[in-house]
């Protein structure tokens with residue numbers, strides 16, 4: 214007779230870890246499974262840093278961001294390790310178009326503390342940034358840089374302390390409804406049962422486990438680079454906040470300062486550029502030279518204090534939805550399976566709140582009331 218675990222969360226990236234934490238906080242017995250190891254280089258959530266910002270140029274997310282901010286602070290209060298680094302966030306772009314006016318509009322409407330800055334003011338306060346002609350900026354004082362791996366591991370710590378179980382190196386191969394229960398076939402040959410499953414499998418949401426998202430989710434490979442300072446003085450994030458830097462042709466760079474010694478230097482990537490179709494067999498290969506050269510050219514002109522050649526680079530995964538927003542819901546094909554993510558390269562910062570949605574969903578609260586904007590039905594033909 215297969216063991217019944219009640220609730221199982223599959224995928225221990227940031228969305229699954231946050232779901233596990235939130236479920237365990239509510240006293241729900243839960244098992245977390247992942248096919249990889251706790252630091253999984255073939256997921257989207259590994260690495261030392263992620264940006265949290267509320268002056269959100271993408272629009273429409275502020276209420277969720279405010280609750281996510283509370284969630285991050287709640288997690289921070291549970292440990293002495295520093296999880297949140299108050300670096301501020303500097304968002305730069307062409308005058309009166311794109312990221313800067315949209316970020317400022319969100320901040321103004323939502324009461325997010327911010328400062329609009331001219332190129333000259335940026336040169337005085339943040340000399341590590343070179344503003345090309347016709348650029349302006351918004352500085353969000355309260356933005357911060359999240360210690361990426363550490364927050365995820367802390368969520369898992371807390372979940373285990375609350376009674377959750379964890380299994381790594383164990384892949385969910387098939388899930389089906391049998392006699393009113395969910396039957397999960399695992400790669401170690403075992404079959405377990407559950408009443409509810411949270412599927413937080415990142416790029417694998419495009420795969421065959423549930424068909425609901427197969428034609429909607431598009432996993433892509435995207436490179437990320439690390440840069441050293443030209444002068445080797447000890448750097449601090451007061452002169453290098455987290456940032457977005459929009460170029461005139463729409464390419465958008467993002468970056469984070471060094472927040473701990475394990476990941477030295479400045480991390481920079483393109484948010485909306487240099488993406489290619491995901492082929493897992495290629496993920497460990499070096500980033501191609503044309504991409505690296507393009508990034509080095511940008512760094513040479515935008516960041517005068519950095520060496521233009523990255524000292525390291527690697528490929529990461531974005532799981533994109535057609536409108537670059539998120540996907541959450543209950544599978545129509547396999548009821549009792551709740552899927553989450555397609556976080557389109559900007560979902561990490563929302564994780565404590567998304568985990569809370571998943572915990573409420575498995576207890577019967579309808580997504581249509583909690584998070585209607587993330588319903589997959591928005592891509593139905595009639596809805597477009």
Ligand SMILES: Cc1cc2nc3c(=O)[nH]c(=O)nc-3n(C[C@H](O)[C@H](O)[C@H](O)COP(=O)(O)OP(=O)(O)OC[C@H]3O[C@@H](n4cnc5c(N)ncnc54)[C@H](O)[C@@H]3O)c2cc1C
Pocket residue numbers: 223224225226227228229246247248249253255256257258259262263264265383384385386413414415416417437482529530531553554555556557558559560561562563
């Ligand atoms: C380089 C980079 C920088 C980013 N920067 C930011 C940022 O600054 N701010 C921000 O908000 N967001 C950022 N993002 C986006 C954010 O990191 C992702 O949206 C988020 O990590 C997605 O997490 P996930 O849990 O959905 O997926 P993943 O992290 O990919 O987790 C999925 C997990 O499921 C497991 N799995 C898959 N299939 C199975 C199976 N069948 N059985 C068992 N386990 C399975 C995998 O092993 C994996 O561990 C960034 C993303 C990248 C790649």
